[in-house]
Amino acid sequence: MxxxxxxxxxxxxxxxxxxxxxxxxxxxxxxxxxxxxxxxxxxxxxxxxxxxxxxxxxxxxxxxxxxxxxxxxxxxxxxxxxAIGYSNFEVNLMNKNTDLIARLRNDGFGVTVYEGEGRDSKRFRLDILTKRSRGKELMDLIDEYEPQSFVISYEPRRFRGGFLVNNMKKQRKLQLKKVKTDSEQVG
CATH class of the missing domain: 1.20.1270 (Substrate Binding Domain Of Dnak; Chain:A; Domain 2)
Structure with missing residues (x-):
């Protein structure tokens, strides 16, 4: 047994x-x-x-x-x-929701806004790349501001440059600086 x-x-x-x-x-x-x-x-x-x-x-x-x-x-x-990796979200809106865009940016999401032409009127698309671990948080914000939006998400395999990569580099520099400062204070 x-x-x-x-x-x-x-x-x-x-x-x-x-x-x-x-x-x-x-x-x-x-x-x-x-x-x-x-x-x-x-x-x-x-x-x-x-x-x-x-x-x-x-x-x-x-x-x-x-x-x-x-x-x-x-x-x-x-x-x-x-939640290893990243997700890209394409959020399609009927109107340009500046409150949602500002909130997403304030919460650390990189947002690119595109204007397009739909069958009946102008449309707006938000392009958002985020860590997979923040996917639910992002969807909750989208649902709060734009519950009728059309959302597609996928996982990019490779990317370079842009807000997210630059932001990660800044955070890494800050972390290294903090570690260096902490070790100097101990020594």
Whole structure:
């Protein structure tokens, strides 16, 4: 019975690692993906060896498969909590909502506004790139100001320049400056 529980535990470790490895690979973070691939293979071999070496037979295989399914749920949950990467939101509005635009900018979102021509009238599109971890916050603000807006989001694979990148560089410089100041005060 202990082998059955161990098989389940290994699956609950293996599948989330598999999920994260895949995501890191897609996001071009190959060093992390390679390390997770090593861990994944190690856990996989141990789990599979338990399934085939024991006398549990069918029960071990069912637990192995069930653990895989539950592991997918756990891996998805972990990935959503980590919110790795960035999202780009295209927000289409009937009117130029300057209150929403100002609020988004004040809250640290980079917003580019485009004016276009729809079937019946002018339209406005907000182009917003943000960390995935702030996606819900952004959607809540959009819903508060423009509940009827049409929103599309996707994950860009690469980008450079612009408000977000420049803002990240400024924050990094401030953090390095603070660390240097803190270490000088200690020393």
């Amino acid at each position: 202990i082998n059955i529980l161990l098989i389940l535990l290994l699956q609950l470790i293996y599948v989330p690692i598999l999920t994260l490895r895949t995501i890191f690979l897609v996001k071009n973070m190959t060093m992390i993906a390679a390390f997770l691939g090593f861990l994944e293979a190690l856990v996989y071999v141990f789990g599979l060896s338990l399934v085939f070496s024991g006398d549990q037979g069918t029960l071990a295989m069912i637990v192995y498969a069930g653990g895989f399914g539950v592991g997918i749920l756990v891996g998805g949950y972990v990935e959503n909590k980590l």
